Amino acid sequence: MKFLFMEPFFGGSHKSFALGWQAHSRHDIELLTLPDTFWKWRMRGAALQFIGKKKNYETYDGIITSDMMNLADFMALARKPLPPCLVYFHENQLTYPLFPGKQRDESLGIMNITTALAARRIIFNSRFHRRDFLEGASDFLNRIPGGNITWCEGALAEKSGVLYPGCPFPGGEALPGTPWLNPPLIIWNHRWEFDKNPGPFFKALKILKLKKIPFQLALLGEGGTTVPAAFASARRFFQKEIVTWGYAASRKEYETWLDRGAIVVSTANQENFGISVVEAVRRGCVPLLPDRLAYPEIIPREFHGDLIYQGYKYLPGMLENIILNYSRFIPVRDVLIKKMEQYAWNRIIAAYDTELDLLASHY
Structure with a gap:
């Protein structure tokens, strides 16, 4: 028809x-x-x-x-x-x-x-x-x-x-082996706008840095007409941790960064589905997401305790737990990679x- x-x-x-x-x-x-x-x-x-x-x-x-x-x-x-x-x-x-x-x-x-x-x-x-x-x-x-x-x-x-x-990935594809980075790479792949609420994300990272917990940071995503001031402050404070800054030049480059990522975090105030999170999880990132919006639908309930935080005060501790105990999350990551295939x-x-x-x- x-x-x-x-x-x-x-x-x-x-x-x-x-x-x-x-x-x-x-x-x-x-x-x-x-x-x-x-x-x-x-x-x-x-x-x-x-x-x-x-x-x-x-x-x-x-x-x-x-x-x-x-x-x-x-x-x-x-x-x-x-x-x-x-x-x-x-x-x-x-x-x-x-x-x-x-x-x-x-x-x-x-x-x-x-x-x-x-x-x-x-x-x-x-x-x-x-x-x-x-x-x-x-x-x-x-x-x-x-x-x-x-x-x-x-x-x-x-x-x-x-x-x-x-989602713009084929179901059933064989994903490339992940070139793990050490220290682990944390992914932000959301729009750089107020509704994605980057402030609590950078605040949590600042707490980890002051505790000398090592990580790297990939700040991907598209800038809006008014980029939140939190990004300029983060660029100065995390200059040693940031390995890429800004919108990827191609889909291939974007996926390469996701493949290298260990964790993807969201602190969004608006997200009716979350394609960027699904893409990152499909490429092997462990998600850490708020207990609201569409996120609890995307992540199976049995993983909510470790991957869905109830409030921003819990975000730094849960992020620290994933970084320091990453090997424990590898089986979870592998299950989620397969789960995300349903959205292809x-x-x-x-x-x-x-x-x-x-x-x-x-x-």
């Missing part, structure tokens, strides 16, 4: 996801995209920009789009019936953490709600994200003065489901294509 994938913000994880689905699906998926700039304008104006791009949408068996689309506007502007639409939520504007001092733009939250209500099917990238969105939508709807519109809550829950995003596109694509089969059946 033939589907149209309209992505208003074609960059980063949104781009990787759209290309991955297109490349692995047994269906024909055509991409219609806009650049990954001015994200608020994309949410507000993508419907206007997309509506004239195709003369006949009825040639498609279904339409796919993301949370960056105002689907209700698009459907109204079409002025005729459209194929059934599926929306994939990478993030949402009801609960996304705000930059310090900023106020939430409520119009973007209601846009997410109306987009979800207009769609035939909505898919979230984790159980955490689905629950977070539904709770955020309920809170928002109950704050609207002058009317009882709680019917929306049931409608949103009924049409929603969860599919973890495919060629392992998960059948579930995505089943969603498209069901979507088209409503046409």
